[in-house]
Amino acid sequence: MAKVKYYYDPDSLSYRKIETKKGKKIRNLALFFTAAAIAGAMGAIILLNLNIINTPKELALERENKQLKLNFQLLNKDMSQLxxxxxxxxxxxxxxxxxxxxxxxxxxxxxxxxxxxxxxxxxxxxxxxxxxxxxxxxxxxxxxxxxxxxxxxxxxxxxxxxxxxxxxxxIPAIQPVRNEDLKRMASGYGWRSDPFTKARKFHYGMDFSAKTGTPIYATGDGVVARADNRATGFGNHIRIDHGYGYLSIYAHLSKYNVRKGQKVKRGDIIGYVGNTGRSRGPHLHYEVWKDDERINPMNFYYGSLTEEEFDAMLKASSLENQSLD
CATH class of the missing domain: 1.10.287 (Helix Hairpins)
Structure with a gap:
């Protein structure tokens, strides 16, 4: 119940009841609500500009931004690992x-x-x-x-x-005659004494002394380029083209086991030891060529010799003795 307000009337020396006019009361209420609305709006503007509070949309954007930053951190971590x-x-x-x-x-x-x-x-x-x-x-x-x-x-x-x-x-990688079939490694690559003239002469291959008919093996895959006796001093001989600039020669054979143009695999028997051509006894003269130049066959036995056998072969091949051809 609203309180009744009075005022003192000096003329009548008594208190009189304050009568508020209805229109004035409505006007006062309107002024009050208008002032409150203006104050509220100004407060909201101030609060929003001061970032003290955020709208729901801004709060959602802020959460989304934080999530994106977290995703970027995870992405950077993944990239660092990659x-x-x-x-x-x-x-x-x-x-x-x-x-x-x-x-x-x-x-x-x-x-x-x-x-x-x-x-x-x-x-x-x-x-x-x-x-x-x-x-x-x-x-x-x-x-x-x-x-x-x-x-x-x-x-x-x-x-x-x-x-x-x-x-x-x-490429050539094995010995052309098996160790168990050898009498000895007669002569190696380098300066040697010629068996016919006794003059010092460069020997471009290796001589393997063995019995006539001892099997001779292809030292690498390839194609038989020649199998004939038309090369001076070699007698019956075989040439295998291995590709990549490599060629191997097997000379002084007793007979062939392949023909020109035939494909062979490393370890195939291609012929047999003999004493044909310019030779002082049954043996195989073996050469390796690379890009039309003769090179030391000692570098191509890694596929068939143990370390001890290779060392023994190296020592024997380095002796400056007499070759067999």
């Missing part, structure tokens, strides 16, 4: 794979180079988090480039490995 893995692969690629297959290493500045020219990320500028976004995008692009380069390098290594496997099968 960069470590790629760096490990690049190191093995340069220092093991490419070295083994005789390929030039890929320079680090080529693997990790950025992108020159126009600004690739101009469309990402002008935002609150532009710097963070551009940094992440740059790292990702460089990482993608490194992975692409590494992928191409591994494709090259696979191709080289396949070629290397074929190469290793073809």
């Amino acid at each position: 960069e470590e893995v790629v760096s490990y692969l690049e190191d093995k690629d340069n220092n093991i794979y490419r070295v083994y297959f005789e390929a030039d290493p890929i320079p680090d500045n080529q693997r990790t180079a950025g992108f020159g020219g126009v600004n690739r990320y101009s469309n990402l500028e002008g935002y609150d988090n532009s710097e963070m976004i551009i940094e992440a995008r740059t790292r990702m692009d460089i990482l993608k480039k490194r992975i692409s380069i590494q992928s191409k390098s591994l494709d090259e290594i696979v191709h080289l490995a396949e070629d290397k496997e074929e190469f290793l099968e073809k």
Whole structure:
């Protein structure tokens, strides 16, 4: 119940009841609510500008922004782990794979180079988090480039490995006469005494002394280029073209076990020891050629000799004795 208000009337020396006119009361109420609305609006504007409180939309955007920053942190962590893995692969690629297959290493500045020219990320500028976004995008692009380069390098290594496997099968790699069939390794590569003239002469192959009819083995895969007796001093001889510039010669044979144009595999019997041509006794004269030059066959026995057998063979072949042809 509203309180009744009085005022003192000095004329009548008594208290009289205050009568509020209805229109005035309504006007006072209107003024009060107007002032309250203005004060509320001003307070809201001040609070919003001071960032003391946020609208629901702003709160939602703030949560979304925090989530995006968290996702960027996780992305950067994942990229760091990928960069470590790629760096490990690049190191093995340069220092093991490419070295083994005789390929030039890929320079680090080529693997990790950025992108020159126009600004690739101009469309990402002008935002609150532009710097963070551009940094992440740059790292990702460089990482993608490194992975692409590494992928191409591994494709090259696979191709080289396949070629290397074929190469290793073809080049001469075993002794043409088995140790158990040998009488002795009669003469090696180098200066020797000619058995006919006794003059000092360079011997371009190795002589293996063995009984007539002892099997002779192809030292690597290849194609028989010649099987005849039309080479001066060699008598019956065989030449095998191994590819990659390699050729092997087997001379003074008693008979052939292959013909010209025939494909042979390492370890196939291609002929038998004899004493034909310019020879002082039954033996095999064996030569290895590379790019039309004769080289020391001692470098091509890694596929059939133990370390001790190789050392013994090396010692015997280095003696400057008399050759058999």
